[in-house]
Amino acid sequence: MTLLLSRSDVEKALSMEDSVRLLERGFVELGEGRVDMPQRPVIFLPEKDGLAGFMPALVKEMGALAIKTVTAFKGNPKKGLPTIFGTVTLLDTETGIPLSIMDGGYLTAVRTGAASGVATKYLAxxxxxxxxxxxxxxxxxxxxxxxxxxxxxxxxxxxxxxxxxxxxxxxxxxxxxxxxxxxxxxxxxxxxxxxxxxxxxxxxxxxxxxxxxxxxxxxxxxxxxxxxxxxxxxxxxxxxxxxxxxxxxxxxxxxxxxxxxxxxxxxxxxxxxxxxxxxxxxxxxxxxxxxxxxxxxxxxxLAFQDAVTALHTYQKAKSEGLGVEFDF
Ligand SMILES: NC(=O)c1ccc[n+]([C@@H]2O[C@H](COP(=O)([O-])OP(=O)(O)OC[C@H]3O[C@@H](n4cnc5c(N)ncnc54)[C@H](O)[C@@H]3O)[C@@H](O)[C@H]2O)c1
Incomplete structure (x- = not known):
C-alpha cells in the first residue's frame, strides 16, 4: 500500500524542530559520502512557459530514497492555478515499493528553512x-x-x-x-x-x-x-x-x-x-x-533534504493515522 499525503497531512506530520535535527544528520551523511544524488535534470517546455525538474536522492544510512518532481508554469495564475506544483515519491530501500506520494510544497519550504536553521546554529x-x-x-x-x-x-x-x-x-x-x-x-x-x-x-x-x-x-x-x-x-x-x-x-x-x-x-x-x-x-x-x-x-x-524529510513525514503520518492508503 502507498500512503497518499495531502499538504495538510504534511503540515500536521512535519515540525521545524524535527526537520532541523534531521537535516543536520543528513548533512553529516552528505559530508561522509553516504548520499547518492545525481545532478537534477530539468525539462523545459518553452511554448508553455513551463519547466519540470526532477530531484532524486538516496541517503544510505538513514534509509531515505525519494524523488521530488517540481513544475513551474508561469501562465498558471491566469488559469486560477498556482505557478508551482511539487510532489515527493518516497520508495522503500529494501523493495523499491512506493511507500508514499506526498505534497511537496510545504515540505520544500520546511526543509529549506531547516537547512538555514542548521547553518544559523553553526554560523550565527x-x-x-x-x-x-x-x-x-x-x-x-x-x-x-x-x-x-x-x-x-x-x-x-x-x-x-x-x-x-x-x-x-x-x-x-x-x-x-x-x-x-x-x-x-x-x-x-x-x-x-x-x-x-x-x-x-x-x-x-x-x-x-x-x-x-x-x-x-x-x-x-x-x-x-x-x-x-x-x-x-x-x-x-x-x-x-x-x-x-x-x-x-x-x-x-x-x-x-x-x-x-x-x-x-x-x-x-x-x-x-x-x-x-x-x-x-x-x-x-x-x-x-x-x-x-x-x-x-x-x-x-539539495535532493537529499527532500528525501530525509519525506521519510520522517511518512513515518510520523503512519503512526498518527494520517493520509489515505492506495493500492496500485
Ligand atoms: N534554496 C532553496 O533551497 C530554495 C527552495 C525553495 C525556493 N527557493 C527560491 O526562493 C525564492 C522565494 O520563494 P517563495 O516560494 O517564497 O516565493 P514567493 O513568491 O512566495 O515570495 C517571494 C517574495 O519576494 C518578494 N520580493 C521580490 N523582490 C523583492 C525585493 N527586491 N525585496 C524584497 N522582497 C522582494 C515578493 O514580493 C514576494 O513576496 C524563489 O526564488 C524560489 O525559487 C529556494
Whole structure:
C-alpha cells in the first residue's frame, strides 16, 4: 500500500524542530559520502512557459530514497492555478515499493528553512537576537521559523517590495511557535539591516536587494532565494565581505548567480568560497571565529533534504493515522 499525503497531512506530520535535527544528520551523511544524488535534470517546455525538474536522492544510512518532481508554469495564475506544483515519491530501500506520494510544497519550504536553521546554529552569533527577513513569501515564513528555533530572537523585521505581503506576513507569523509576538514591517532594506544579527533573503528578485555596505559586523546571512546563474539577490560587496558556506559548493557553482556573477566580474574567485556546511558541522572547518565576521550560507537546495524529510513525514503520518492508503 502507498500512503497518499495531502499538504495538510504534511503540515500536521512535519515540525521545524524535527526537520532541523534531521537535516543536520543528513548533512553529516552528505559530508561522509553516504548520499547518492545525481545532478537534477530539468525539462523545459518553452511554448508553455513551463519547466519540470526532477530531484532524486538516496541517503544510505538513514534509509531515505525519494524523488521530488517540481513544475513551474508561469501562465498558471491566469488559469486560477498556482505557478508551482511539487510532489515527493518516497520508495522503500529494501523493495523499491512506493511507500508514499506526498505534497511537496510545504515540505520544500520546511526543509529549506531547516537547512538555514542548521547553518544559523553553526554560523550565527550565540547571542543573536535581531532577525531581518527579506521576502514575505512562502520561504520567508519558514526561514523565520527556523532562525527562531535555533536562536533566541526577540526582534523581527520584515521587508518586501510588496508592502501588503509584508503586512500579511507580520500578522501571520507573530507569536507563532518560536517567533516573538512582534514582527515589524519596515520600509527600506537599510532599516531592516541596521543592527540585524541574522538575515534571510528569500525573494524572487533577479537583482541585488540591498547594499552590502549596510550589513552590521557579525551578521549571519541565509541566502536562499536565487538559484539561477544570471539571477542574484546579493550584491558583490556582500559576497566579498562574507565567509561563504554553501549547501553544496559544486551545486552553488553550477547555479548560484549570487556567486557566479561576482566571479564573472573578477571580484571574487571560486577558491574564496570557505566550504560546505557539512564540513562546518563535522568540525573539519571552523564556523564563526569572532563577533565581527560576516557569514553567509548560500543554498540552492539539495535532493537529499527532500528525501530525509519525506521519510520522517511518512513515518510520523503512519503512526498518527494520517493520509489515505492506495493500492496500485
Ligand atoms: N534554496 C532553496 O533551497 C530554495 C527552495 C525553495 C525556493 N527557493 C527560491 O526562493 C525564492 C522565494 O520563494 P517563495 O516560494 O517564497 O516565493 P514567493 O513568491 O512566495 O515570495 C517571494 C517574495 O519576494 C518578494 N520580493 C521580490 N523582490 C523583492 C525585493 N527586491 N525585496 C524584497 N522582497 C522582494 C515578493 O514580493 C514576494 O513576496 C524563489 O526564488 C524560489 O525559487 C529556494
Amino acid at each position: 552569533m550565540e547571542n543573536a537576537s535581531v532577525a531581518a527577513i527579506f521576502g514575505a513569501g512562502v520561504q520567508g515564513v519558514t526561514q523565520l521559523e527556523a532562525i527562531c528555533t535555533v536562536r533566541k530572537i526577540s526582534e523581527v523585521r520584515v521587508f518586501d517590495t510588496d508592502r501588503k505581503a509584508a503586512e500579511k506576513f507580520a500578522k501571520e507569523t507573530a507569536g507563532r511557535g518560536p517567533v516573538p509576538d512582534k514582527v515589524n514591517v519596515v520600509g527600506s532594506p537599510k532599516e531592516a539591516l541596521a543592527g540585524a544579527d541574522v538575515v534571510a533573503t528569500a525573494t524572487t528578485s533577479p537583482t541585488p536587494i540591498f547594499d552590502g555596505e549596510d550589513l552590521s559586523p557579525g551578521v549571519h546571512i541565509n541566502g536562499v532565494g536565487s538559484h539561477a546563474p544570471k539571477m542574484r539577490e546579493l550584491d558583490t560587496k556582500t559576497i566579498v565581505r562574507s565567509k561563504i558556506v554553501c549547501d553544496s559548493v559544486d551545486a552553488c557553482l553550477a547555479e548560484a548567480g549570487d556567486l557566479l556573477i561576482p566571479i564573472e566580474e573578477g571580484a571574487f574567485k571560486e577558491s574564496d568560497i570557505y566550504g560546505g556546511l557539512a564540513d562546518v558541522i563535522s568540525g573539519e572547518l571552523t564556523g564563526r571565529e569572532n563577533d565581527e565576521e560576516v557569514t553567509l550560507y548560500k543554498s540552492v537546495g
